[in-house]
Amino acid sequence: xxxxxxxxxxxxxGEVFGFLGPNGAGKTTTxxxxxxxxxxxxxxxxxxxxEVGNEGDSQRIRKMIGLVPDNVGLYEGMSAYDxxxxxxxxxxxxxxxxxxxxxxxxxxxxxWDKRDSAAGALSKGMKQKLAVARAxxxxxxxxxxxxxTANLDxxxxxxxxDFILELKKEKKTIFLNTHxxxxxxxxxxxxxxxxxxxxxxxxxxxxERTVKGRQTVIRLAQANAAVAKALERLSLSNLNYEGTRAAxxxxxxxxxxxPVVREIVEAGGEILTVTVQGSTLEEAYxxxxxxxx
Amino acid sequence: xxxxxxxxxxxxxxxxxRHRKTIIYTIxxxxxxxxxxxxxxxxxxxxxAAPGTSLSDYAFLLYAFEFWFAIIAAIIPSPIASxxxxxxxxxxxxxPLLATPVTDGEILLxxxxxxxxxxxxxxYAGAAIYMASVDRTLYSVVGYLYYPNSEMIVILLLLAPxxxxxxxxxNVIISSRVTxxxxxxxxGGVVFAPFMGLYIAGEIDVITLDTNSLLVISAIxxxxxxxxxxxxxxxxxxxxxxTKWK
Numbered sequence: 362x363x364x365x366x367x368x369x370x371x372x373x374x375g376e377v378f379g380f381l382g383p384n385g386a387g388k389t390t391t392x393x394x395x396x397x398x399x400x401x402x403x404x405x406x407x408x409x410x411x412e413v414g415n416e417g418d419s420q421r422i423r424k425m426i427g428l429v430p431d432n433v434g435l436y437e438g439m440s441a442y443d444x445x446x447x448x449x450x451x452x453x454x455x456x457x458x459x460x461x462x463x464x465x466x467x468x469x470x471x472x473w474d475k476r477d478s479a480a481g482a483l484s485k486g487m488k489q490k491l492a493v494a495r496a497x498x499x500x501x502x503x504x505x506x507x508x509x510t511a512n513l514d515x516x517x518x519x520x521x522x523d524f525i526l527e528l529k530k531e532k533k534t535i536f537l538n539t540h541x542x543x544x545x546x547x548x549x550x551x552x553x554x555x556x557x558x559x560x561x562x563x564x565x566x567x568x569e570r571t572v573k574g575r576q577t578v579i580r581l582a583q584a585n586a587a588v589a590k591a592l593e594r595l596s597l598s599n600l601n602y603e604g605t606r607a608a609x610x611x612x613x614x615x616x617x618x619x620p621v622v623r624e625i626v627e628a629g630g631e632i633l634t635v636t637v638q639g640s641t642l643e644e645a646y647x648x649x650x651x652x653x654x
Numbered sequence: 655x656x657x658x659x660x661x662x663x664x665x666x667x668x669x670x671x672r673h674r675k676t677i678i679y680t681i682x683x684x685x686x687x688x689x690x691x692x693x694x695x696x697x698x699x700x701x702x703a704a705p706g707t708s709l710s711d712y713a714f715l716l717y718a719f720e721f722w723f724a725i726i727a728a729i730i731p732s733p734i735a736s737x738x739x740x741x742x743x744x745x746x747x748x749x750p751l752l753a754t755p756v757t758d759g760e761i762l763l764x765x766x767x768x769x770x771x772x773x774x775x776x777x778y779a780g781a782a783i784y785m786a787s788v789d790r791t792l793y794s795v796v797g798y799l800y801y802p803n804s805e806m807i808v809i810l811l812l813l814a815p816x817x818x819x820x821x822x823x824x825n826v827i828i829s830s831r832v833t834x835x836x837x838x839x840x841x842g843g844v845v846f847a848p849f850m851g852l853y854i855a856g857e858i859d860v861i862t863l864d865t866n867s868l869l870v871i872s873a874i875x876x877x878x879x880x881x882x883x884x885x886x887x888x889x890x891x892x893x894x895x896x897t898k899w900k
Contacts, residue, residue, distance in 0.1 A: 396753050399893045420755050428753040432746035438670055450662045451754045495750065 364390040368404075368559045372551075374502075375532035377525070379539060379549030383650055386556045388538040389431060392505050395536070396428050408503060424452070427496030431507040431538075433488045437481030441472055441491050444480050445498050452499035459498075466494035470524065486517025493524060504528065507538045522548060542643050552642075560649040568645045570613055576638045577618050581605045582631035591628040595621060611637065655763070659756045663764025664771070667738040671768065677733045681772050685726050685780025692719040693787035700791050709796050717863040718856055719784070720805050725849045727777045727814035728821040732842030734769040735825035740838040743829070743895075752892040762890045766822050773818045781810055804865040812872045816879055821845045823882040830889045830898070 365387030372378040380388050393399045395406060397419035409425065411418035435444050442463055449459035467473045470490040475483060480491060489509060496504060506525070510518035525548055528535060539545050545552050546565045554560040554568065561568055569575070576599075581588065584604050592602055597609035607625075611617045614637040625632060671677050696719070699712060742748045751761065785801035792800045802810075825842040832838045852871060856863040888894075 393896060398749070398752055398896055420757070423753060423755040426753070428750060430746070430749040430753075432749070434745065434747040434750045436666070436670070436747055437745055438673055439666075447662070447666055448750075448754065451659060451751075451756055453658075492750070 363557065365394075365555070365557055368555065370553055370559065370562055372534060372536060374534055376550045377529050377535040377537060377548055379537045379545035379552040380555055381539060381542065381545050381552055381646060382555035383540060388555060389507055391555070392428070392507050392536065392538055396426055396505055397422050424499070425502045427499070427501035427504045429489075429492050429496045429504070429506045429509055431511065433492035435480040435488055435491060435495070438479055440477050441467065441480055441483065441487075442476040444491060445495055448495050449498050454499060462498055462500070466497060470494055471520075484517070486513050486520060489513055489517065489521055490524065493521065497528075501533075503534045503536065505536045505538075508540070509537070510539070510541060510544060518544075542646055546642050554646055554649050556650050560652070561645070565642050566615075569642055571645055571649075575611050575614060576608055577611045577614055577621070578634075578636045578638055579607045579621070579625065580633045581607070581625070582633055585628065585630050587628040588625050588630035591624040591630075592621070595624060597621065605633075655757065655759055657760075657763075659760040660764040660767060663751075663756070663761060664767035667734075667765065667768035668771065670741075671734060671737065671772065674733075674737060677737060680733050681730055681776045684729060685723075685776045686783065688722055688726060689780040689784035689787070692722065692784055693791070695719075696788050697791045700795060707795075709792070709800070712792075714857075716788070716800075717805065718853065720809055721849075721853050721856060721863050721868075723777050723781045723784070723806075724809050724813040724817045725846055725853060726780060727773055728817040728846040728849050729843070730773040730776055731769040731818055731821040732825055732845060733839045734772065735765065735822050736829060736835050736838035736842050738765050738768050739826060739829040740832060740835045744834060748895055752895065758891050759887065762826065762887060765826070766819075769822050769825070770815075770818055773821075774815060777814050777818075778810060781806065805863070805868060808865055808868040808872065813868055813875070816872055816875045817846075817849060820875060820879045820882060823879065823886040826886040827882070827889050830894065 368387075368391065370378075380391065382388050390399070394401050395408060395413060397413055400414055406413035408422050411422045411425075413419070413422065436447070439447065445463045445466065446459055449462065454462070463476075464473070467476050470493070472483075472487060472491060472494070475487060480488060483491065493506070493509065496506075509525070510521050513521065522544060525535060525537070529548070537545070537549060549565070551562065551564055552568060553562040561571060563571075582605070588607070589602050592600055592607055592609075599608075599610040601608045609621075618635060618637075622632060622635060696712070696715065699715060703711070742751070785806065789799045789801050821842070824845045825838065828841045829838050832841060852861070852863075855861045861867050
């Protein structure tokens with residue numbers, strides 16, 4: 362069984378890169394391969410200057426990455442503080458470095474008061490935050506987050522998302538696996554859609570543009586014959602002008618709408634609203650995934 | 655190999671074990687109960703013996719009891735190794751651990767140390783109680799301290815560590831195939847069956863568990879331990895753990 366194939370992409374330093382795909386698309390497998398947890402059967406992958414799959418480089422890669430797996434995987438019987446401290450020791454951090462970073466992250470994530478509580482006694486959101494802190498304890502250059510907000514209540518999910526945005530400001534390179542489209546759109550600089558194969562890659566806007574069926578709808582204060590003539594002159598695709606509503610198909614609304622608006626205004630029309638309807642990231646995602654299936 | 659990493663993992667597991675009552679009971683009660691029971695039997699045998707009974711009349715009893723300290727060393731690692739390996743698998747804490755720069759060998763050594771140290775300490779403590787008690791009983795019969803003797807030295811310094819290692823290695827292999835700690839512990843418990851077979855063979859005079867026999871048994875078991883070491887290290891590879899372990 363092929364878990365993932367024909368995947369080629371590059372993530373820039375300091376970028377938040379989203380990996381979108383349905384369950385079983387190969388997102389976790391890709392992350393595991395990049396984290397040197399499982400080996401690839403073919404192909405090539407590099408993190409910084411290190412080759413994934415090379416024995417010596419794998420150790421160096423593991424030193425410079427942090428991983429938050431889909432299951433938080435905390436030591437439930439150990440306190441929140443000890444969970445972080447254990448990992449700090451494994452990354453060869455000195456006692457003073459560990460003390461400093463444990464305190465910093467626990468305070469930053471609002472877990473300081475719970476530092477002595479067993480990880481098993483924490484709420485799901487707190488556990489997830491602790492898992493993120495654990496992945497950052499050695500100040501990694503690259504952070505892999507596998508479904509970090511899955512199964513969280515909206516408030517906890519927001520806390521984790523806000524924290525990711527904070528990390529983005531710190532210019533950490535973040536690789537985010539998610540099937541939450543809204544999350545990907547809000548957090549990621551670029552998104553790749555994966556369904557065993559890489560279907561598309563780009564910014565959210567670029568992906569939205571790949572789907573036909575977007576429509577600009579302009580509402581006018583009153584019907585105007587001059588506006589109707591002006592719109593006809595523009596040869597807009599699928600133009601539908603009725604009463605005070607004009608609608609037409611667009612591919613790139615940011616480029617195509619301004620001249621239309623200008624023509625309407627010059628023809629004496631008074632515009633109340635301009636909205637773009639139709640294609641969203643969700644539609645782009647569904648179209649690409651269904652096409653593959 | 656960074657031994658410090660292994661020690662960090664071992665101390666983490668040893669701390670976790672301290673809070674597991676069932677494991678603590680196994681570590682403390684098994685050697686303590688057996689050493690007290692054996693001491694009592696020797697005491698009873700001596701006190702109820704006919705006048706003129708010599709040390710050689712007790713030899714079969716003493717050989718058999720001594721061998722039990724090798725069997726104990728095979729019993730105790732089972733719940734510890736099951737908990738420290740399958741427990742992590744159940745808690746899903748192996749993946750983040752495997753994503754650290756710690757090597758598979760370092761993790762395996764850490765897990766093995768966490769099972770080896772308490773086992774050997776418990777076996778030695780039990781043996782110390784047994785030897786002190788039997789010395790006290792036999793002194794009136796033989797006029798000297800019977801223990802430590804060559805059989806007990808071979809058992810404690812050679813056979814017990816080897817049986818302990820064999821048990822740990824088998825538990826690592828078993829842990830890769832089971833999904834819960836209880837199953838691992840139960841299956842791991844079967845590990846001591848071959849040692850029971852040796853014990854029974856000694857009891858029915860098929861073999862004599864004297865120093866020479868113990869050295870031969872140790873050599874055979876050491877060869878098994880070396881073979882199992884390669885199997886268990888092949889089993890305990892991060893790729894195997896993440897993809898093949900159920």
